[in-house]
Amino acid sequence: MAVKAYLRPKSAAEALSLIEGDERAALIGGGAYLRLASRGYETAVDLCDAGLDQVRVEDGALRLGAMVTYRRLETDVVVRDCCGGLLGRCVQNIVGVQVRNIVTVGGTVAGRYAFANLTTALLALGADVVLERGGRKPLEHFLADKATARDVLVEVVVPTTAARCAWRDLTRVRTDFAVLNVAAVGDGGAVRVAVGARPGAARLARGAMQAAAAGDARGAGAAAAAELDFGDDLRASADYRRRVCAALVTRAVEEVLA
Amino acid sequence: MNISLVLNGRRADWDVEPGEALLDALRRHGVLSVKRGCDTASCGTCTVLLDGAPVPSCAVPAPRADGREVTTVEGLPEAAAHLGACLAAEGADQCGFCAPGLVVAVVAMSRELDDPDDEAINHYLAGNLCRCGGYVSQTRAIRRYLQEAR
Numbered sequence: 293m294a295v296k297a298y299l300r301p302k303s304a305a306e307a308l309s310l311i312e313g314d315e316r317a318a319l320i321g322g323g324a325y326l327r328l329a330s331r332g333y334e335t336a337v338d339l340c341d342a343g344l345d346q347v348r349v350e351d352g353a354l355r356l357g358a359m360v361t362y363r364r365l366e367t368d369v370v371v372r373d374c375c376g377g378l379l380g381r382c383v384q385n386i387v388g389v390q391v392r393n394i395v396t397v398g399g400t401v402a403g404r405y406a407f408a409n410l411t412t413a414l415l416a417l418g419a420d421v422v423l424e425r426g427g428r429k430p431l432e433h434f435l436a437d438k439a440t441a442r443d444v445l446v447e448v449v450v451p452t453t454a455a456r457c458a459w460r461d462l463t464r465v466r467t468d469f470a471v472l473n474v475a476a477v478g479d480g481g482a483v484r485v486a487v488g489a490r491p492g493a494a495r496l497a498r499g500a501m502q503a504a505a506a507g508d509a510r511g512a513g514a515a516a517a518a519e520l521d522f523g524d525d526l527r528a529s530a531d532y533r534r535r536v537c538a539a540l541v542t543r544a545v546e547e548v549l550a
Numbered sequence: 551m552n553i554s555l556v557l558n559g560r561r562a563d564w565d566v567e568p569g570e571a572l573l574d575a576l577r578r579h580g581v582l583s584v585k586r587g588c589d590t591a592s593c594g595t596c597t598v599l600l601d602g603a604p605v606p607s608c609a610v611p612a613p614r615a616d617g618r619e620v621t622t623v624e625g626l627p628e629a630a631a632h633l634g635a636c637l638a639a640e641g642a643d644q645c646g647f648c649a650p651g652l653v654v655a656v657v658a659m660s661r662e663l664d665d666p667d668d669e670a671i672n673h674y675l676a677g678n679l680c681r682c683g684g685y686v687s688q689t690r691a692i693r694r695y696l697q698e699a700r
Contacts (some may be wrong), residue, residue, distance in 0.1 A: 294569055295567070295568045295569025296568060296569075297568050298551060298568035298569070298611060298613040300613070300616075301613075313681075320611065322609075323609055323610060323611050323614065324591050324606075324609045324644075336568065336569065336611065337612075338613070338614055340612065340614055342562070363603070384673075385673075385676070387591065387592060388594055388655075388675070388676045388677010388678065389604055389655070389658070389674055389676075389677055390591070390594055390597050390604045390605050390606045390655070390677045391591050391592075391606060391609070391677060393600075393603045393604060393605050394591075394605050394609060394610060453629070466676065467676050467677070537594050
């Protein structure tokens with residue numbers, strides 16, 4: 293399906309009105325997958341003029357507009373000062389600077405890409421998403437929803453109370469998608485552990501979180517490997533991923549507990 | 551659809567397809583330094599500056615460039631000549647296909663990073679692939695360029 297119209301709405305509300313009731317219209321996010329998009333659409337709706345590229349801290353939370361790029365997560369001092377720099381660290385090796393200048397927070401989260409390091413980190417941080425129509429909801433719930441609702445992701449809200457944040461991923465070459473990725477976040481007495489690229493979408497590992505809260509890093513690794521599902525793809529087998537998961541979760545939790 | 555951009559310091563008014571990538575629009579308008587490599591935003595050979603930031607032009611919709619500044623290696627003649635000479639002097643210039651995108655990325659890096667070491671150079675330029683595999687000599691040439699250009 294060839295793109296017949298390209299629109300740059302001035303607000304999220306206008307963008308929603310453009311995609312509502314028009315199955316042939318699609319939000320294109322950063323555009324990095326423009327050529328790889330398997331789903332055709334006739335009208336491309338680009339949010340680049342919608343004022344969604346803001347980074348701010350408000351009421352103890354970091355608010356990232358949907359069009360904030362990965363490069364901003366690495367270089368923006370406000371983002372770097374939050375959550376131990378976890379958000380910049382988890383994206384810093386994704387392809388190259390050029391790609392990180394166009395890939396966006398909103399495109400990643402709304403696209404529910406299972407391989408995305410950022411989604412794993414945001415899940416461990418306990419982030420919420422804000423939708424133009426659907427309002428604010430936990431990222432965990434958003435990821436579990438079917439991706440059919442016509443809505444515009446406006447921003448991601450990240451609590452900044454995390455005391456210690458650890459990131460671990462395994463890649464075949466440094467700039468490739470991860471074979472598996474893990475984020476662990478210590479907040480008060482609790483530890484949140486998320487595992488993504490299994491190759492399924494990021495999930496919280498609740499058994500691992502319980503073990504981590506009890507100070508048992510090895511137990512957390514074993515629990516995560518036991519409770520999550522793993523699959524085969526061209527990067528790794530399910531069995532390999534399960535073993536990698538146990539090791540990376542153990543190391544991430546050790547770092548948080550140290 | 552009509553777009554208006556500033557290309558290498560000059561205003562350009564173009565008729566582009568709504569689904570066209572900036573890479574295709576540039577090449578269709580004779581800007582042939584911008585090479586088509588992987589066409590999947592992985593290799594860096596189509597790198598241009600969009601409002602000063604390096605981006606893969608194969609993954610930027612041409613209509614997004616409306617009202618913005620696009621710089622290709624044609625707009626960076628001094629850096630191109632200087633870095634090109636360094637690449638030649640260090641034996642890093644092999645087939646040359648990746649060179650225009652590399653020059654644009656190195657210029658962006660030199661504006662963004664203050665005195666980068668080899669690790670910082672290699673990290674910044676990880677998105678610029680060289681299929682001849684000349685990375686060691688390229689890094690030498692880039693270090694030389696950065697020192698001389700300082």
